[in-house]
Amino acid sequence: MKAHIDWSLRHSEKKELSRASLAKIDELITQVPEGKHKTVLMSALHLAQIEFGWISIETMDYIAGLLKIQPIEVYEFATFYTMFHLDPVGKYVFEVCRTGPCMLVGSDDIISYIEEKLNIKVGETTQDGMFTLKTAECLGACGYGPMLQCRHKNHEFLTKQKVDELIEAYRSSKVE
Amino acid sequence: MKGRKLLLDKIGISGIETFEIYKKNGGYRSVEKALKSMSPEDVVEEVKKSGLRGRGGAGFPTGMKWSFLAKPEGVPRYLVCNADESEPGTFKDRYLMEHIPHLLIEGMITSSYALGSNLSFIYIRGEFMWILHILEKAIAEAYNNGYLGKNILGSGYDLDLRVMPGGGAYICGEETALLESLEGKRGNPRMKPPFPAVKGLWGCPTVVNNVESIAAVVPIVNDGGDAYAQIGIGKSTGTKLISACGNLARPGVYEIELGLSVEEFIYGDDWCRGIANGKKIKACVPGGSSVPILPHYLITKTASGENRLMSYESLADGGFLSGSMLGSGGFIAFDEDQCIVRNTWNFARFYSHESCGQCSPCREGTGWMEKVLNRLEHGEGNLRDIELLEEINKKIEGNTICPLGDAAAWPVAAAIRHFRDEFEWHVTNREESQTRNYGLCKEPVTA
Numbered sequence: 163m164k165a166h167i168d169w170s171l172r173h174s175e176k177k178e179l180s181r182a183s184l185a186k187i188d189e190l191i192t193q194v195p196e197g198k199h200k201t202v203l204m205s206a207l208h209l210a211q212i213e214f215g216w217i218s219i220e221t222m223d224y225i226a227g228l229l230k231i232q233p234i235e236v237y238e239f240a241t242f243y244t245m246f247h248l249d250p251v252g253k254y255v256f257e258v259c260r261t262g263p264c265m266l267v268g269s270d271d272i273i274s275y276i277e278e279k280l281n282i283k284v285g286e287t288t289q290d291g292m293f294t295l296k297t298a299e300c301l302g303a304c305g306y307g308p309m310l311q312c313r314h315k316n317h318e319f320l321t322k323q324k325v326d327e328l329i330e331a332y333r334s335s336k337v338e
Numbered sequence: 339m340k341g342r343k344l345l346l347d348k349i350g351i352s353g354i355e356t357f358e359i360y361k362k363n364g365g366y367r368s369v370e371k372a373l374k375s376m377s378p379e380d381v382v383e384e385v386k387k388s389g390l391r392g393r394g395g396a397g398f399p400t401g402m403k404w405s406f407l408a409k410p411e412g413v414p415r416y417l418v419c420n421a422d423e424s425e426p427g428t429f430k431d432r433y434l435m436e437h438i439p440h441l442l443i444e445g446m447i448t449s450s451y452a453l454g455s456n457l458s459f460i461y462i463r464g465e466f467m468w469i470l471h472i473l474e475k476a477i478a479e480a481y482n483n484g485y486l487g488k489n490i491l492g493s494g495y496d497l498d499l500r501v502m503p504g505g506g507a508y509i510c511g512e513e514t515a516l517l518e519s520l521e522g523k524r525g526n527p528r529m530k531p532p533f534p535a536v537k538g539l540w541g542c543p544t545v546v547n548n549v550e551s552i553a554a555v556v557p558i559v560n561d562g563g564d565a566y567a568q569i570g571i572g573k574s575t576g577t578k579l580i581s582a583c584g585n586l587a588r589p590g591v592y593e594i595e596l597g598l599s600v601e602e603f604i605y606g607d608d609w610c611r612g613i614a615n616g617k618k619i620k621a622c623v624p625g626g627s628s629v630p631i632l633p634h635y636l637i638t639k640t641a642s643g644e645n646r647l648m649s650y651e652s653l654a655d656g657g658f659l660s661g662s663m664l665g666s667g668g669f670i671a672f673d674e675d676q677c678i679v680r681n682t683w684n685f686a687r688f689y690s691h692e693s694c695g696q697c698s699p700c701r702e703g704t705g706w707m708e709k710v711l712n713r714l715e716h717g718e719g720n721l722r723d724i725e726l727l728e729e730i731n732k733k734i735e736g737n738t739i740c741p742l743g744d745a746a747a748w749p750v751a752a753a754i755r756h757f758r759d760e761f762e763w764h765v766t767n768r769e770e771s772q773t774r775n776y777g778l779c780k781e782p783v784t785a
């Protein structure tokens with residue numbers, strides 16, 4: 163992971179990671195004991211998702227090649243962890259927490275509001291490919307709910323008005 | 339002195355997230371003291387004396403855990419910090435790492451020295467990616483200032499420290515699942531024994547500790563284990579971070595001295611300031627979603643009428659019949675308008691979603707509980723469903739590889755125990771239950 167993620171690197175047609183990401187993976191491998199490089203798989207997939215938007219089978223095969231492990235080791239791994247999108251997603255993915263503490267302070271209403279506003283259901287992507295709506299389990303922001311995460315950033319204490327502003331800001335590229 | 343802080347005392351100092359300001363304000367003293375004037379065994383001894391209990395949820399004495407670490411000749415040992423923080427209601431480790439990252443780094447260095455680890459890891463949940471960057475920055479500063487790397491402070495001790503992200507899986511907070519994940523595998527918990535202290539990361543002896551436990555080692559080494567043990571109450575020594583959420587007037591992360599009364603914590607001006615919008619409290623889950631829920635009449639007083647305190651013992655007073663647990667310190671308050679059936683269903687769905695699927699009682703049982711609670715919540719259940727839930731519970735309890743199964747079963751059992759009337763009302767008043775909530779439960783009449 164780089165100190166500042168460069169979202170402009172992101173390009174879904176690309177098949178190979180940028181030089182910066184490849185260098186990061188090499189660096190991470192030097193930081194673990196010899197022969198234990200499989201440890202870097204998680205970071206490699208995160209980097210791949212930042213650049214490609216989602217993790218395709220081709221991407222998994224590519225990562226397996228990079229780390230010199232079997233493709234199945236990447237498949238079984240990527241399918242276990244919920245942060246990895248295994249299908250194409252929109253430019254911005256909203257992951258709204260739906261767990262108890264957030265529900266107590268109104269996450270259900272926020273989820274329905276986003277559905278209405280973007281005219282999609284949970285799990286769907288808007289026609290223009292801008293937004294995907296997903297729900298997530300507790301994201302460690304329980305005292306600051308309702309909340310959603312998008313591109314590794316939290317948006318907390320959500321209200322309908324804040325949702326409106328957020329969508330507008332993403333649409334007009336005012337935020338990354 | 340109720341307001342004493344040992345971990346969050348420096349928060350608010352501008353620039354405290356930088357090495358320079360942190361050091362200027364007394365930071366990294368524990369590393370200097372340990373490396374220059376103490377043997378690793380001395381450090382372990384202070385932690386034992388402190389009475390510190392693991393802050394990740396189970397409350398196991400940290401010093402004892404450390405003394406179990408196997409030390410075979412020529413085999414590396416590892417310290418792994420559990421920063422997976424995913425227990426619903428818990429967001430205290432995040433607060434600490436975001437605001438005072440060097441406290442964790444300092445704790446990791448001092449603790450790694452005590453355990454003889456030359457390569458230590460912080461495993462942080464993937465959804466905290468921005469905090470991973472904060473930690474990486476702090477670690478780079480520590481390297482640049484000679485507190486990490488080779489021959490730290492000329493002591494001859496070498497340590498490398500790495501942060502690794504998770505990928506979104508609650509189960510990776512369980513220590514053996516965490517180790518699997520760190521090795522680049524699915525987070526399936528391991529059969530125990532062997533315990534990580536004997537065979538942990540890559541088969542080597544390993545200690546896994548929560549962020550807050552590691553951070554607490556700093557004041558323990560600075561001021562001595564005895565001084566730490568003076569704080570708190572009984573076997574609940576020291577301070578604890580509590581993340582308060584739900585329908586509270588002032589949710590947030592608070593450092594309390596263990597032994598503070600629950601009443602003061604909920605209603606006191608220095609703490610949560612009561613229930614939001616002037617409502618009444620209906621229930622409370624005091625230690626993260628896995629611990630039993632308490633109805634309003636068992637929150638500030640125990641069943642025997644004593645004041646309930648924020649401590650391991652007092653919150654557990656009454657056992658599972660009328661008590662709960664301090665757990666991870668995820669304090670969730672419910673106001674009078676909340677529906678217990680709905681919340682129980684929500685948590686059941688969480689556990690069903692997060693079960694790793696390895697053992698059938700947990701994989702199938704959590705799925706069934708979710709289904710049955712879903713129909714009760716949506717006015718489609720019957721009275722037999724309540725018994726069915728109790729039966730599923732018994733089949734999960736104690737029959738699984740890791741404690742997630744129990745963590746899923748116990749909250750459901752506790753909700754039915756204290757709120758059976760409300761569950762039954764959802765069956766006997768199906769339509770009404772879809773349009774309004776049940777309200778406060780009645781206090782049982784005791785002789």
Ligand SMILES: Cc1cc2nc3c(=O)[nH]c(=O)nc-3n(C[C@H](O)[C@H](O)[C@H](O)COP(=O)(O)O)c2cc1C
Binds near residue numbers: 423425509
């Ligand atoms: C399902 C499950 C989830 C857990 N999640 C966490 C967690 O997010 N953070 C944590 O520190 N401990 C968690 N634990 C407890 C750890 O297994 C382990 O006991 C703890 O990290 C030990 O550290 P401590 O002794 O310092 O508390 C979890 C346990 C279980 C069974």
Ligand code: SF4
Binds near residue numbers: 700739742743
């Ligand atoms: S109890 Fe559940 S989470 Fe734990 S190992 Fe078994 S299936 Fe996995």
Ligand code: FES
Binds near residue numbers: 264265299300304426
């Ligand atoms: S419940 Fe939503 S962040 Fe924890």
